[in-house]
Amino acid sequence: MSTASTSGQGKPVMKAKHQRMTLVVFALIAIVAAGLIAVWALRNQANYFYLPEQIASEPPSVGQPVRLGGMVQPGSIATQADGITVQFVVTGNEASSVPVRYSGILPDLFVEGSGVVAEGSLQADGTFLATNLLAKHDENYVPKELEGLEGHNAEKAAEIAAETTVGL
Amino acid sequence: MIAEIGHAALWLAAALAALQMVAGALALRAPEGTTSPYALYARPAAVVQALLAVLAFAMLLYAFAITDLSVKLVATNSHSLKPFLYKLTGTWGNHEGSMLLWVAVLALSGGLLAFAERRLPERTMSATLSVQGFVAIGFYFFLLVSSNPFERLPVPALEGVGLNPLLQDIGLAVHPPTLYIGYVGLSVAFSLAMGALITRQVTPAFAKVMRPWVLGAWVFLTLGITAGSYWAYYELGWGGWWFWDPVENASLMPWLAATALLHSVSVLAARDALRTWTIMLGVVAFSMSMLGTFLVRSGVLTSVHAFAVDPERGTLLLALLGLYIGGSLTIFAMRASSISEGKRFKASSREGALVFNNVMLSAILAIVLLGTLYPLLTEAFDVRVSVGPPYFNPAGAIFAIPMFIIMAVGPLLRWKDDKVSRIQPELMVLASVALLIVALVVFLGDYPLLPILGLALSGALALAALMPLRGRRLTRVPTATWGMVLAHFGVAVSLFGMASEAAFTEERLAAVSPGGSEEIGGWTIALEGVDPVSGPNWTAIEARIAASRGGGEPVILNPQARNFWAPSQATSESALLTRWDGQLYAVIGDAAGVDAQGQQRWQLRIWWKPFVTFIWYGGLLIALGGILSIAGRVQVDLKRRRATQIGDERRADEAAIAAGARGPQGAQGTQGGIAPEPAE
Secondary structure (H helix, E strand, C coil): CCHHHHCCCHHHHHHHHHHHHHHHHHHHHHHHHHHHHHHHHHHHHCCCEECHHHHHHCCCCCCCCEEEEEEECCCCCEECCCCCEEEEEEECCCCCEEEEEEECCCCCCCCCCCEEEEEEEECCCCCEEEEEEECCCCCCCCCHHHCCCCCCCHHHHHHHHHHHCCCC | CHHHHHHHHHHHHHHHHHHHHHHHHHHCCCCCCCCCCCHHHHHHHHHHHHHHHHHHHHHHHHHHHCCCCCEHHHHHHCCCCCCHHHHHHHHHCCHHHHHHHHHHHHHHHHHHHHHHCCCCCHHHHHHHHHHHHHHHHHHHHHHHHHCCCCCECCCCCCCCCCCCHHHCCHHHHHHHHHHHHHHHHHHHHHHHHHHHHHCCCCCHHHHHHHHHHHHHHHHHHHHHHHHHHHHHHHHCCCCCCCCCCHHHHHHHHHHHHHHHHHHHHHHHHHHCCCHHHHHHHHHHHHHHHHHHHHHHHCCCCCCHHHHHHCHHHHHHHHHHHHHHHHHHHHHHHHHHHHCCCCCCCCCCCHHHHHHHHHHHHHHHHHHHHHHHHHHHHHHHCCCCCCCCHHHHHHHHHHHHHHHHHHHHHHHHCCCCCCCHHHHHHHHHHHHHHHHHHHHHHHHHCCCCHHHHHHHHHHHHHHHHHHHHHCCCCHHHCCHHHHHHHHHHHHHHHHHHHHHHHHHHCEEEEEEECCCCEEEECCEEEEEEEEEEEECCCEEEEEEEEEEEECCCCCEEECCEEEEECCCCEEEEECEEEEECCEEEEEEEEEEEEECCCCCEEEEEEEEEEECCCHHHHHHHHHHHHHHHHHHHHHHHHHHHHHHHHHHHHHHHHHHHHHHCCCCCCCHHHHHHCCCCCCCC
């Protein structure tokens, strides 16, 4: 029991209450600030994910880190002479397509006609330079952003991905 | 038969949880000071419930061990040819099994609380057990209604479907159970907080009962997150150790809340301040555990649409989440005003620093929470957004940086009332260490801002963590203080590893033919050959790489690209070479055409990550600090109990001598005799 609040002397009680109020106000300010920062930062992120048609209609600025998602166009994968650089074309629902260049080890089930999410940035020449390809190690996996694109049974993929989700 | 025993045990446990809830609640209706007859039932109900839930889990474990293919869960998740260890770990590598493990741990911790905890007033204990039973019953209901793990197939399957090969790893054997113990340990903290709130017993004595549970849960969460991070690091083959993946965030959020809670509960135990704040954090911490369970188990992460397609599980979990969080907040709102304010303190005191960091931790929690939920929200409106490191790193750093600074300073301050000017010399030393590191790193090269700050803060923090030991005889320092020192030092070590990895990692990607070599970070990597190999349920190509540094003896590394069958899946097994100052990380990719001599080339991806291992060493140190802290408290508590017991016996003797047989003093007498504990 707090002696201050039960002592009955006016002043300490006020002070203890006052301190609690100060703490509550401080905590509220910090949490609200966190919320505002989060909302502001997330708004700037809203354009983080692009489909090929969005790249065509309103391209992100050159060098801005974004994700590009779509289907790997059949017949478009070409390995360069250095053995590690790969070029391919990503298509979306509409006719638009984006050429992508990627240096690195391809995800195990990166194949033509499957979905892919490329992390990277658009270059001045209109090529998308990918630093990372997200296509998980499961033939049934569809990156979340790609659901609803043609040729994919989103339900099935979601079910399988849910089953293979690890731990908590 | 086995499955039926498990199923029946689960139903019985659910019934006992109901008994526990009702008996505990009825016991509260007895007038203050008397013991209700119902109070007798709550404890045994909790203990037997724990045994039954563990029995149910053991039955499922057995079904997996013998690959009983008539059980649907085994048939869909296991395979008779799988290595035995992974048959066992497969028990919790799926939705139903992992929920059963969750519930079993929940019941076990409730049983342990009922069995072992004798310090709390009986009314508070009844309320606590009632709340614990209330939480348990919801999850039994969830398990039995929507995720029965013991469901039989009408016709036994001929062969199991198998288990995701990514999950066939020792990391999986340890990672989820560790996290679950942490998650569910927080349920006890939650029940205790509710019990204390309902019976208006938010006292230092209550905080001392709550603290080991919070510390224990927090240790397991720390270990679980550390193990999970390392598992993702070496198993996924991407060279990253944290991806801000929602599943990872789901484990980070309870950890952040538990970290805040354990500091706040320590203030309550030592200084009788921060009463309502501690209760609030107790609610938040367990809410985050349940939110994590909901996020991972409802399918909502895969897609809001997938959630909508099979809404049963998700809706049930969401209802439970709403019930428990809403219910506890309602009780909080009703009772908070009746909890009198605790002791006051100045802003420049150890309490002040702890409160500040508590708020910073809560702010980081808010950042992570919003970042995790935002994509789900926008997806509901058909806008697809990915939230990744570009959001989490800077937004988190805004609050993490002040937190690390205060974390360095806080333990140097005295409780209740202190002046910053008193510790000015220490502050000057710490500030100059930080500035020196910044200057050094900027001089060495061009690195991003956050890693530079991280390096500087980690240096200052490591030094500051050791400062409380200064001028003390190390053998006389209390174990709990060692715990704090070690945990804070661990944070510095971990931060150093993260910053170093972010700043100094070197990466080399090349197509190499056998006989060729590459240079990276002072290492010479020579590809000696690539061979096919096979394992129990996979085939692979395996590279033989000789790595040597400074002309030293080469070490052979064998990264593999594996192809599993049942189910058919490809994974890459990275090869790691650990040195004290970092790790060499090698991955083999695809065949990459032929070179000028017509030799087959292979893609190799090599990283040299200086001091990356410090991230996990730091995590282990933090957990060890938590363990020492528990050990120290238990040690002090046992000593005090013995002293009280001896005192009681002597007093009883004296009373017996003085006034004949008046009997020993009861439990009330020992309760009053608790001395204030040393403020550390």
